Amino acid sequence: MREPQTDFVTRRLGVSRRDFLKFCTGIAATMGLPGSAALSLADTIANSAQQKPVVIWLHGQECTGPTETLLRAEHPTLERLILDMISLEYHQTLDAGAGHHVEQAKEKAIAAHAGKYLLVIEGSIPTKDGGIYCKIADKTMLAHTQEAAEHAGAIIAFGSCASWGGIPSAGPNPTGAKGAYEVLPGKTVVNIPGCPPNPYNFLATVLHYVTFGTLPELDEKNRPKFAYGRLIHENCERRPHFDAGRFATEFGDEGHRQGWCLYKLGCKGPETYANCPAVEFNDVGGGTWPIGVGHPCFGCVEEGVGFTKPLFSLSTVKTHTPPNAFPTIEQRQGSVKMTGGAAALAGAAVGAVLGATGIAIAANKKTTSDTTESDS
Numbered sequence: 089m090r091e092p093q094t095d096f097v098t099r100r101l102g103v104s105r106r107d108f109l110k111f112c113t114g115i116a117a118t119m120g121l122p123g124s125a126a127l128s129l130a131d132t133i134a135n136s137a138q139q140k141p142v143v144i145w146l147h148g149q150e151c152t153g154p155t156e157t158l159l160r161a162e163h164p165t166l167e168r169l170i171l172d173m174i175s176l177e178y179h180q181t182l183d184a185g186a187g188h189h190v191e192q193a194k195e196k197a198i199a200a201h202a203g204k205y206l207l208v209i210e211g212s213i214p215t216k217d218g219g220i221y222c223k224i225a226d227k228t229m230l231a232h233t234q235e236a237a238e239h240a241g242a243i244i245a246f247g248s249c250a251s252w253g254g255i256p257s258a259g260p261n262p263t264g265a266k267g268a269y270e271v272l273p274g275k276t277v278v279n280i281p282g283c284p285p286n287p288y289n290f291l292a293t294v295l296h297y298v299t300f301g302t303l304p305e306l307d308e309k310n311r312p313k314f315a316y317g318r319l320i321h322e323n324c325e326r327r328p329h330f331d332a333g334r335f336a337t338e339f340g341d342e343g344h345r346q347g348w349c350l351y352k353l354g355c356k357g358p359e360t361y362a363n364c365p366a367v368e369f370n371d372v373g374g375g376t377w378p379i380g381v382g383h384p385c386f387g388c389v390e391e392g393v394g395f396t397k398p399l400f401s402l403s404t405v406k407t408h409t410p411p412n413a414f415p416t417i418e419q420r421q422g423s424v425k426m427t428g429g430a431a432a433l434a435g436a437a438v439g440a441v442l443g444a445t446g447i448a449i450a451a452n453k454k455t456t457s458d459t460t461e462s463d464s
C-alpha cells in the first residue's frame with residue numbers, strides 16, 4: 089500500500105496530516121475494518137479529484153432533513169469531504185440551475201456514466217393514483233426513481249422516508265408512500281435510515297464503495313451492519329439505571345433530572361438498532377444524541393417502530409439479560425458518567441475513536457465530550 093499523498097487534501101480541509109489520518113482510522117474503526125484499511129480510505133480521499141464517482145441525488149416526499157444533516161453538520165470538514173469526494177451531477181436542492189436544462193444535464197450524466205454512477209434517493213415515493221402526489225419537471229417521483237435506478241452502479245436510500253416510507257407512510261398514508269426498495273424490485277438498495285440519518289454512516293458507506301468497489305456488509309433489511317448491527321439499549325449511557333430499576337416517570341421529575349432511564353417515558357432504544365450512542369450527532373464525539381439530552385429514543389430508524397408506535401407506548405424489550413457486572417455510576421450535578429459495563433463499553437470504544445478524530449480535526453471547536461444531561 090503506497091503512502092497516501094495527503095498534502096492537497098490537508099491543505100484544502102485545513103487539518104494536519106496526522107489529524108486527517110486519525111479521522112480515516114476512526115471511519116475504518118466505525119466500519120469494523122482493520123487499521124490498514126484506514127490508509128486505503130485516506131488514499132481514496134486524497135486522490136478523490138481523479139476518481140470521483142458521479143452521483144445523481146433525487147428528492148421525494150420529505151423535509152430535506154438528510155441533505156440538511158450533511159450540510160449543517162457542525163464538523164467543519166464533513167460536507168467538504170463528501171462534496172469533494174463525489175461529482176454531484178444532479179441534486180434538486182443544491183443545483184443552482186433549474187428547469188429543463190437541469191433535467192437534460194441529469195439525462196446526459198445517466199447516459200454517460202451508465203452502470204457506474206451512484207444513485208442517492210432521499211424521501212419516500214408516493215405510488216397511489218400513479219404517483220401523482222410528487223412530481224418534478226412534470227414527471228412523477230416514481231418514474232424519476234425507476235428511470236435513474238435502471239443504470240445505477242449502486243443505490244442508496246438515505247433517511248427513513250427513502251428507506252421504508254418514514255413519516256409520509258404513517259397511517260393512513262394518503263399518498264401510498266413507499267420506500268425506494270419497494271418500487272425497485274430486483275435492485276439492491278442500501279438503506280441508511282434515520283430521521284435525520286447520521287451523515288457519518290453515509291460517508292463511511294460511500295467511502296467503502298469508492299475505495300473497495302463494493303458495498304459494506306448489509307443486514308436483512310439492507311442496512312450497513314457496521315451502523316445498524318447493535319441495539320441502542322445495549323450501548324446506552326443510561327443502561328445502568330435500567331438494570332438497577334431507576335426510571336424517569338415524567339419529564340422534569342427527579343428521575344429525569346438525575347439522568348435515569350427513559351424507558352417509562354416510551355424510549356424505543358430496547359427495540360431499535362443503530363449506532364447513535366457511539367457516533368452521536370452534530371459533531372463526532374463532542375456531539376449529542378436524543379437520549380443524551382433527556383429525550384426518549386422514538387425508533388426513527390426502525391420500520392414498524394418509528395412513526396408507527398406512539399411515543400408514550402412502552403417499548404418491546406428484546407433483551408432482558410442485564411450485563412454480568414453492574415457498572416458503577418458517578419453522579420455529578422446534572423450529569424451521569426459511567427465508569428464500567430461491558431455492554432456499554434463496546435459502543436463507547438467506537439465512539440471514542442471517532443470522537444477523538446473528530447475533535448482533533450475540529451481544532452477550533454468546542455471539545456467537550458461529557459455526556460450531556462437534561463436539566464430541564
Ligand code: SF4
Pocket residue numbers: 320321324325326327328330348349350351355356357358379385
Ligand atoms: Fe437507554 Fe432507553 Fe434503554 Fe433506558 S430504555 S437504557 S434510556 S435505551
